[in-house]
Each structure stands twice: as structure tokens, then as C-alpha cells.
Amino acid sequence: MNRLWIENGTFITMDDVKMVVQGHMVVENDRIVYLGEELPEQSLQQQAQRMSGSGLVFMPGLINTHGHAAMSLLRGYSDDEALQVWLEQYMWPMEGKYVDNDTRVGTSLAVIEMLKSGTTTFVDMYDRMDIVAEVVEQSGIRGWLTRGAIGLCSEEEQRQKLEEAINFAKNWNGKADGRIRTLMSPHAPYTCPPAFIEKFVQAAHDLDLPMHTHMSETAAEVEQNVRDYGCRPVEHLDKLGFFSRPSFVAHAVHLTDDEIALLQDRNVGVSHNPASNLKLASGVARVPQLLKAGVTVSLGTDSAASNNNLDLFDEIRLAALIHKGVSGDPTSIPALTALKMGTVYGARTLWQEDEIGTLKVGMKADFIALDVNQPHFFPQSDFISHLVYSGSGRDVRHVWINGRQVVEDGVCTLLDEERILREAQACFKALANG
Amino acid sequence: MNRLWIENGTFITMDDVKMVVQGHMVVENDRIVYLGEELPEQSLQQQAQRMSGSGLVFMPGLINTHGHAAMSLLRGYSDDEALQVWLEQYMWPMEGKYVDNDTRVGTSLAVIEMLKSGTTTFVDMYDRMDIVAEVVEQSGIRGWLTRGAIGLCSEEEQRQKLEEAINFAKNWNGKADGRIRTLMSPHAPYTCPPAFIEKFVQAAHDLDLPMHTHMSETAAEVEQNVRDYGCRPVEHLDKLGFFSRPSFVAHAVHLTDDEIALLQDRNVGVSHNPASNLKLASGVARVPQLLKAGVTVSLGTDSAASNNNLDLFDEIRLAALIHKGVSGDPTSIPALTALKMGTVYGARTLWQEDEIGTLKVGMKADFIALDVNQPHFFPQSDFISHLVYSGSGRDVRHVWINGRQVVEDGVCTLLDEERILREAQACFKALANG
Numbered sequence: 001m002n003r004l005w006i007e008n009g010t011f012i013t014m015d016d017v018k019m020v021v022q023g024h025m026v027v028e029n030d031r032i033v034y035l036g037e038e039l040p041e042q043s044l045q046q047q048a049q050r051m052s053g054s055g056l057v058f059m060p061g062l063i064n065t066h067g068h069a070a071m072s073l074l075r076g077y078s079d080d081e082a083l084q085v086w087l088e089q090y091m092w093p094m095e096g097k098y099v100d101n102d103t104r105v106g107t108s109l110a111v112i113e114m115l116k117s118g119t120t121t122f123v124d125m126y127d128r129m130d131i132v133a134e135v136v137e138q139s140g141i142r143g144w145l146t147r148g149a150i151g152l153c154s155e156e157e158q159r160q161k162l163e164e165a166i167n168f169a170k171n172w173n174g175k176a177d178g179r180i181r182t183l184m185s186p187h188a189p190y191t192c193p194p195a196f197i198e199k200f201v202q203a204a205h206d207l208d209l210p211m212h213t214h215m216s217e218t219a220a221e222v223e224q225n226v227r228d229y230g231c232r233p234v235e236h237l238d239k240l241g242f243f244s245r246p247s248f249v250a251h252a253v254h255l256t257d258d259e260i261a262l263l264q265d266r267n268v269g270v271s272h273n274p275a276s277n278l279k280l281a282s283g284v285a286r287v288p289q290l291l292k293a294g295v296t297v298s299l300g301t302d303s304a305a306s307n308n309n310l311d312l313f314d315e316i317r318l319a320a321l322i323h324k325g326v327s328g329d330p331t332s333i334p335a336l337t338a339l340k341m342g343t344v345y346g347a348r349t350l351w352q353e354d355e356i357g358t359l360k361v362g363m364k365a366d367f368i369a370l371d372v373n374q375p376h377f378f379p380q381s382d383f384i385s386h387l388v389y390s391g392s393g394r395d396v397r398h399v400w401i402n403g404r405q406v407v408e409d410g411v412c413t414l415l416d417e418e419r420i421l422r423e424a425q426a427c428f429k430a431l432a433n434g
Numbered sequence: 435m436n437r438l439w440i441e442n443g444t445f446i447t448m449d450d451v452k453m454v455v456q457g458h459m460v461v462e463n464d465r466i467v468y469l470g471e472e473l474p475e476q477s478l479q480q481q482a483q484r485m486s487g488s489g490l491v492f493m494p495g496l497i498n499t500h501g502h503a504a505m506s507l508l509r510g511y512s513d514d515e516a517l518q519v520w521l522e523q524y525m526w527p528m529e530g531k532y533v534d535n536d537t538r539v540g541t542s543l544a545v546i547e548m549l550k551s552g553t554t555t556f557v558d559m560y561d562r563m564d565i566v567a568e569v570v571e572q573s574g575i576r577g578w579l580t581r582g583a584i585g586l587c588s589e590e591e592q593r594q595k596l597e598e599a600i601n602f603a604k605n606w607n608g609k610a611d612g613r614i615r616t617l618m619s620p621h622a623p624y625t626c627p628p629a630f631i632e633k634f635v636q637a638a639h640d641l642d643l644p645m646h647t648h649m650s651e652t653a654a655e656v657e658q659n660v661r662d663y664g665c666r667p668v669e670h671l672d673k674l675g676f677f678s679r680p681s682f683v684a685h686a687v688h689l690t691d692d693e694i695a696l697l698q699d700r701n702v703g704v705s706h707n708p709a710s711n712l713k714l715a716s717g718v719a720r721v722p723q724l725l726k727a728g729v730t731v732s733l734g735t736d737s738a739a740s741n742n743n744l745d746l747f748d749e750i751r752l753a754a755l756i757h758k759g760v761s762g763d764p765t766s767i768p769a770l771t772a773l774k775m776g777t778v779y780g781a782r783t784l785w786q787e788d789e790i791g792t793l794k795v796g797m798k799a800d801f802i803a804l805d806v807n808q809p810h811f812f813p814q815s816d817f818i819s820h821l822v823y824s825g826s827g828r829d830v831r832h833v834w835i836n837g838r839q840v841v842e843d844g845v846c847t848l849l850d851e852e853r854i855l856r857e858a859q860a861c862f863k864a865l866a867n868g
Contacts, residue, residue: 275755330520335513394828
């Protein structure tokens with residue numbers, strides 16, 4: 001048995017019952033067994049590795065509910081272009097050249113960046129997912145993985161993609177000590193014919209798996225949906241049975257009040273990706289209205305090609321800032337709400353609220369420690385405000401997932417960072433010159 | 435004579451003639467004397483302290499054109515409140531309790547944060563400015579300082595404030611090896627009667643000094659201006675002679691096309707403060723239109739009480755992101771433009787474009803070095819994109835101002851950081867309990 005006793009720390013629990021605890025936490029193997037102001041009882045102190053929490057703030061690991069890790073090789077390859085130019089002239093040709101090693105290295109690069117900046121759980125939708133799963137297994141991170149399938153192809157290719165998605169989902173669900181979970185994901189309503197989406201819904205039913213997709217990212221795709229199918233994307237997906245499965249959608253920028261009500265009624269989560277939505281000029285999602293309606297809203301970075309970083313603290317700050325500025329209401333999305341979107345609401349989106357996203361007894365030991373002896377955290381008055389409006393992934397010093405320390409003093413313990421950075425550079429050069 | 439030779443670095447010059455140089459830079463005393471791909475000539479190599487530029491990206495120091503440094507003691511003291519509640523119930527009562535030591539410690543805390551995150555020049559508008567100037571003198575930073583005067587008081591108080599502003603501006607202009615420059619600043623059209631503003635304009639004429647003020651931050655103050663004076667703030671200030679002086683204004687969120695044209699005609703700079711404008715729900719300034727009209731737009735953090743950090747990289751990224759999202763045009767404010775707003779356009783705003791804001795021969799040696807051996811800078815393809823969309827003040831490792839190294843390996847060389855953090859905590863406690 002491994003037992004870790006953190007002494008005299010500040011714990012932001014993200015649990016409304018007691019949001020800030022000045023005191024002690026004990027972790028046994030993969031679970032939190034004590035968190036409180038008093039010393040842990042004698043039996044919990046025994047044989048414990050002791051660690052001083054002084055100068056550190058501890059909080060749940062961040063949960064990134066939408067992304068495409070392997071695309072980190074394309075960070076900064078093309079910016080500030082119209083969406084179709086960016087996709088057709090830059091992204092798709094480069095992605096078309098990807099070989100297995102690009103996926104492995106690109107995913108590893110993304111996982112390093114996420115771990116070091118405090119993300120302990122991420123959602124990944126891409127192809128060659130066996131490789132992604134292997135990186136997740138090795139790195140110690142927690143991943144919800146899914147083969148995202150574009151259906152604009154022949155029936156034979158569609159069949160192959162579906163089979164690949166099913167096999168991946170079957171083979172990897174629950175693997176890596178339960179750190180890997182799988183989903184079924186048609187890419188988006190505008191890239192998948194209705195019958196193709198229905199086949200994914202059927203497979204999700206058969207395998208008893210939840211679903212994830214892109215939805216209503218741009219005004220243009222909503223218009224196209226109305227033109228092609230006579231209704232907006234929420235109603236369209238609902239008719240196809242998508243929301244009969246536990247599910248969450250990425251982006252959801254362009255929604256009517258009726259669509260928000262339907263998402264709430266079907267208990268569909270929304271992954272808000274503010275940086276990507278701003279950078280690609282998709283617009284500003286109606287997050288205050290979604291939250292008010294009772295929809296669970298979490299945060300995603302999207303890929304490093306459209307962000308261009310994977311630091312979820314950036315998304316937390318953007319979520320707290322932009323909705324105030326755009327709505328004209330300074331009380332919109334308070335700091336605590338934004339921090340919940342990056343933690344406990346992420347856990348709720350992934351149906352893991354009883355396991356991750358908060359620090360309390362019985363929860364999985366997924367947590368991070370930030371160095372708060374820095375000027376941007378002074379005066380040390382309100383750490384929730386400071387984390388949201390001044391914090392950054394660079395402030396993260398230690399990271400634990402499932403009770404295992406995966407970042408120590410800012411360095412990944414299970415991955416060879418130097419080698420991965422070197423390989424990422426080589427892969428990019430080969431792709432750019434290939 | 436001090437000579438520094440930086441070997442084999444990547445230099446983002448911010449000079450359109452040659453934006454990126456892989457090579458060498460030589461600094462003699464306070465000036466850049468060589469920058470190029472070839473080795474410096476023999477005479478410049480002699481007696482030079484040599485430094486490896488490997489793994490570092492060098493760029494001009496950032497220029498923060500609007501703030502109130504001493505307010506950093508109020509970071510996170512009150513967030514997510516309506517502007518009037520925030521000001522009247524939280525900020526003003528706390529500021530009313532300030533004593534000299536609070537100004538000294540609060541300003542020092544802000545200067546530490548700015549230096550460590552790569553800001554080498556800042557504009558500061560506050561009171562007790564002699565203390566602010568002393569901190570600037572000691573810390574090595576470059577500061578444009580001004581006693582911001584609110585005129586909603588008796589004529590006797592108005593007279594005292596004007597006299598204080600004049601004495602400060604006279605005494606400190608050009609001090610600290612020329613690092614300190616002074617301005618004249620009535621606080622804002624809505625807090626200063628027209629006659630009070632005119633007295634500042636007259637003083638600026640007499641002293642041959644430029645001017646700075648807050649303008650059109652909120653829709654409400656613009657409406658009030660129209661109600662009280664029969665015109666909008668740009669025309670109002672123009673009539674009062676404000677723009678007959680070299681000048682720049684902070685915020686300028688709510689502008690008509692005619693106002694933009696008038697600002698351009700009068701050669702008035704605009705300090706864009708995106709985080710503060712979003713957080714206080716003031717709105718989104720029309721920056722693409724201002725730039726298109728030929729107005730010089732730079733960046734400011736505003737105070738840490740309304741931001742809540744002083745990392746100008748955050749403002750650079752916000753400037754590059756929000757105008758795309760709000761306008762629907764992904765080509766709006768490209769990365770390079772945003773980086774210029776934080777550097778060379780800041781220098782132009784302060785009439786120092788021939789001294790700071792770019793790296794080239796003859797310029798003052800105000801520059802920073804960032805550690806780019808980090809995953810969020812890989813692949814190392816386009817550093818301008820990476821600095822804007824992935825960079826952070828935490829990536830800054832070394833800072834030089836006027837040729838003197840003021841941050842070395844992330845630590846301020848001229849200020850006692852630990853003592854200042856400790857004192858900031860003590861000051862805040864006394865203010866909150868006082």
C-alpha cells in the first residue's frame with residue numbers, strides 16, 4: 001500500500017460543502033482517504049510518505065473535454081486564415097501525410113503539455129486511436145478516447161471506419177487501470193450523413209457506450225443543416241437518436257432558446273471551447289444561458305492547431321472574461337463558476353462526478369499543486385479569484401493521477417520530455433517538406 | 435564600458451525590415467550596437483561578456499501603456515461585481531485607507547510582476563507619485579508616470595491636485611538615467627469639470643509635456659457626456675484643447691466612426707485594455723477599425739484589481755483572439771499585429787519608436803529572453819504565432835532594460851522579491867481589517 005500525507009496545505013476542494021480547507025490530505029493508493037483541518041488520525045499517519053504543503057495550493061486536476069491531441073504537431077502551422085482556407089489548404093493536406101509515428105509523437109507532445117499544465121483527464125477524438133491509447137496508458141493520464149469518423153466517403157470506407165470505431169471502443173474501454181474510457185463519435189452532423197450517424201447510435205446502444213460529436217460550431221453549418229435536413233442540428237441529432245445515449249457535444253456556439261431547452265431535457269453536456277471559437281471566428285457560445293437552463297458546461301481546448309495551446313487555465317480565464325464583456329453583465333460567469341467548468345462540471349460531463357473533479361474522501365486521487373509564492377498570487381486573499389484571473393498552467397508544480405505522481409517539480413515522471421520535443425520537431429519538418 | 439555579446443540566438447526584432455534574425459546581438463552600455471546573422475566584427479567581440487542564446491528567443495521588452503500599479507494590493511479583493519458596486523463599496527473605501535507604505539509596497543509588487551513577465555516600460559497613473567517614481571528608479575524599469583487627478587472636489591482641492599501634478603511632472607521628468615518620463619493627466623472627462631481639464635492642458639503646454647486620460651470606457655459615461663456637455667467624449671476633449679498636446683487615451687471602447695477619424699486626425703494613441711474591459715463588462719473596443727483608420731493602438735493591463743494580472747502576454751493573446759470572435763473575421767488582428775501592439779506600437783504611443791519597441795542597431799537595450807524549450811513552443815515553426823497564442827510571462831527568463839539585466843533566471847536582480855511579497859500580505863491585511 002502507498003500512503004501519502006500532505007501536511008499544512010491549502011486545498012481548493014471544488015466541493016460546495018467546504019470549498020477551501022487549510023489542513024491535511026491523505027491519499028492511499030488511488031483514493032483520497034482523508035481531507036480536513038485536523039491532523040489525520042494516527043493509523044493514517046503510519047507508514048505515510050510525508051510532504052509539506054507549504055507555499056502550495058492543491059486542487060482537483062483539470063478536465064479537458066474536447067481535443068485532438070495528435071494535431072499538436074500543427075501548432076502555429078497556419079493561423080489567422082478563414083476557416084475553409086485553414087482546413088483545406090493547411091490542415092487536411094498535412095493530416096493526410098500523417099503516419100503512425102506522427103500520431104504517436106503529436107499525442108505525446110500534447111500529453112506532456114497537458115500534464116505539465118495541470119490537466120489530468122482529457123477527451124480525445126481522432127484516428128489511429130490505438131496509438132493514442134498506448135500513449136495514455138504509458139503517460140499516466142486519464143483519457144476518454146474515441147475514433148471520430150467523417151462520413152463523407154464511400155459506403156465501404158464508412159463501414160471500415162465504423163468497424164474501426166467499434167473495435168477500438170470495445171478493446172480499450174476500462175483499460176490502463178480504468179484510466180481509459182471509450183466513446184462513439186460520428187465527427188459532426190455536417191460531415192456525416194444521417195444514416196451513418198444512426199449506425200453509430202446503434203453501436204453505442206449495443207456496446208452501452210456514451211457518445212460525443214462536434215455540433216453547431218459555425219453559423220454556416222447550422223444553415224447547411226437547415227437547408228439539407230429541414231431543421232437545426234439539435235433537433236436533427238435528437239431525431240437520429242443521438243441524445244438517447246448519454247452524450248456531450250463540443251462547441252455548441254449557435255443555439256436557440258429551444259435548442260438549449262432540448263439539450264437540458266436530454267441531459268446533454270456541452271464542451272465550451274472559447275479560445276478555438278474566438279480564433280476561428282466561430283463566435284461566442286451562449287454559456288450564461290446554458291448554465292441558467294441547467295445544462296452542464298465544461299471546457300475544452302480543441303486542438304493546438306486552433307488554440308494554439310493546451311493550457312486549460314487559459315480556457316478557464318477566457319470563460320470568466322468573455323461572457324462578461326460580450327453580455328455587458330460583470331456578474332456573468334463568476335470566477336468560481338469558471339473554475340467549476342474546468343473541474344467538477346468536466347467530471348459531471350463525463351459521468352464521473354463521484355470519482356474525479358473534487359477533492360474529498362473516497363474520490364480518485366487526481367490532483368495538482370500550484371506554486372503560489374509568486375507575485376501574481378499576492379496578496380494571498382482569494383485563491384479562487386487568483387487561480388482564475390491570474391493562474392496559468394506554468395504555475396503547476398506537481399500532478400498526481402490515480403494516486404501516482406506524474407509530474408514532479410514541473411517534470412513528467414513517466415515520459416521522456418526531451419526526446420519527445422526532439423521527435424516533434426523532426427516529425428514537423430518531415431510533414432512540412434514531404 | 436559594458437559589452438554583452440549574445441551568441442546564436444533567435445531574435446524577433448519587431449522590425450519589418452527583417453522580422454526574425456538567427457544570429458548574434460551585441461549591446462554596449464545602454465544601446466544595441468550590432469544585430470545580424472554573421473559574427474560581430476572583431477572589435478565588438480573584444481572584452482565582451484559572452485552569453486549563449488541557445489534555447490532562447492529574444493524580443494523587445496513589452497510596453498504596458500495603462501495601469502495603476504499600487505492597486506495590485508487589491509488584486510482579487512472584489513470580483514464579478516457591477517462596476518459601481520465594485521468601485522463604491524470595495525475599491526474607493528480601500529484606496530481611501532492607503533498610506534505611503536501601501537503605495538510603495540503595492541507599486542513594488544506590480545513592478546516585480548511586470549518585470550518577471552517581460553514588461554520593460556509601463557505607464558502609471560495614480561497619486562503619491564513621488565513614491566512610485568522612487569520604486570521605478572530603484573527597480574530599473576522604465577516608467578511614464580503621471581498624477582491622475584479627479585476633479586470632483588472643492589476648488590481648493592482641485593488647485594492642490596493640479597499643483598501636485600505639476601510639481602511631480604517637473605521634478606521627475608528625465609530622471610533615473612532618462613528612464614522616467616512624465617505626463618499630465620486629468621483622470622477622465624466624467625470625473626473632471628471642463629475648466630479643470632483646461633488647466634491641465636495649459637500646464638502641459640507650459641511644461642511641454644504630453645497628456646493621458648481615461649476615455650469612453652463605458653457606454654454610461656459616454657451618455658453622461660452627451661447629457662452634460664452636448665457632445666461625445668472625443669469631441670469634448672478636442673474642444674478643451676486636450677488633443678492639441680501629444681496625447682493618448684486609455685480604453686476608448688465606445689467610439690463612433692467620426693470619433694475614430696478625429697482621433698486619427700489629431701494623432702491620438704489608444705491604449706487597449708482587453709482583459710479589464712471584459713472583466714468589468716465595459717465591452718469590446720473597435721480595435722480593427724482603429725487600426726484600419728491609422729490610429730496607433732497599444733496594450734495596457736489596467737490595474738491588478740480589474741484584470742487581475744499584469745502579464746502583458748495575456749493582453750496580447752486576448753487582442754489576437756477576441757476581435758476575431760466578435761467580428762466573425764478570423765483574419766482580424768493577426769498574431770504579428772497583436773505582438774506589435776505590445777511592443778513597437780507601445781513605443782509609438784509613447785513617442786519613443788526610435789528608442790524602444792524594436793531590436794535594431796542604435797536602439798536602447800530593452801529586451802527579454804524567453805525559454806522556448808517547452809512543449810507549448812513545439813514544433814518550433816513560427817515563433818511569432820507561438821509567442822502570441824501560446825506564450826506567457828512565465829516563459830520569460832531574462833530581462834534587460836537600458837542595457838542592465840534586471841531579471842536573471844526569473845529573479846529580479848534589483849528588488850528583494852521575498853520581502854515585497856511578505857510586505858504586500860501585511861499591507862493587505864492591515865487595509866482589510868483597518
